[in-house]
Structure formats: C-alpha cells, structure tokens
Amino acid sequence: MISADDWLRVFAEKLGVEMPSVDDLSTILDVAGSAAHASQRTAAPVACWLAAQAGLTPSEALEIAHSVVIEDN
Secondary structure: OOOHHHHHHHHEEEEEEEEOOOHHHHHHHHHHHHHHOOOOOOOHHHHHHHHOOOOOHHHHHHHHHHHOOOOOO
C-alpha cells in the first residue's frame, strides 16, 4: 500500500500545486480533527475543502474551525 505522503505528493503534482509544509499539513489535520470531533466525521474533508475554496491558510482555517459553536436546541 502506498503511504499517505506518497499519494498526496503524486496528487499534488497532478493538480499542479505544491505539497503543504510539514507544519501546514499538521494544521490541516487539526482542522479536519476539529470538524470530525465536533460533528460527524464527514465534516472533516468538507471543512478542509471549504477552507481551500475560501482561500484560507491552514492557520486561518483552524482558528475559524475552533470558533464554530452550534448549540443544540
């Protein structure tokens, strides 16, 4: 089985973008973790996609992810 790093490297090449730095990758995973732990797991990849669509840095996305609070009624 191919490693996640290798798969992401090839995917990035095919997309014509650079791989995130080690620090950014860690922060991206933190964004995904924040979404997954606060809701259903499916929120994790979509949250990362939304952040990318918004043009946010991983740090900006994480700050916003931590600010999301939805109260149950």
